[in-house]
Amino acid sequence: MDLEKALKEAETGYSLKLTSTDEAEMLAYISTVLELHAKGELLHESAIDRVMTLCVLINKGNRQELSRTLRGFNNGGNWPSTTGNPSGGGRGNL
Numbered sequence: 001m002d003l004e005k006a007l008k009e010a011e012t013g014y015s016l017k018l019t020s021t022d023e024a025e026m027l028a029y030i031s032t033v034l035e036l037h038a039k040g041e042l043l044h045e046s047a048i049d050r051v052m053t054l055c056v057l058i059n060k061g062n063r064q065e066l067s068r069t070l071r072g073f074n075n076g077g078n079w080p081s082t083t084g085n086p087s088g089g090g091r092g093n094l
Helices: 003-011 020-038 044-060 063-074
Strands: none
Touching: 020 044, 020 063, 044 063
16 A cells, blocks of 8 residues: 555544645654564564554644654654664653
8 A cells, every 4th residue: 555645545534734744754654664564673563553653643633742753763763673672772762
């Protein structure tokens, strides 16, 4: 499924309207989640939880938390490592 199309469809009816910057950051975030899951570096449940967190933030209209979540992770945030230890010194955890 095309991620951009899915985001547009998901946005319909939510209380927070996404900017083009929000959409680009969400695509990068979701791509990272999918890539880490495919490599076995992110558990299935964790991957779903991270994507659902974005949906909840959009549904609640919480732009500040959405921006913090996206920018924190897209700017070298705390993605899990193959050793199981988080990187980034604990910053940016969900």
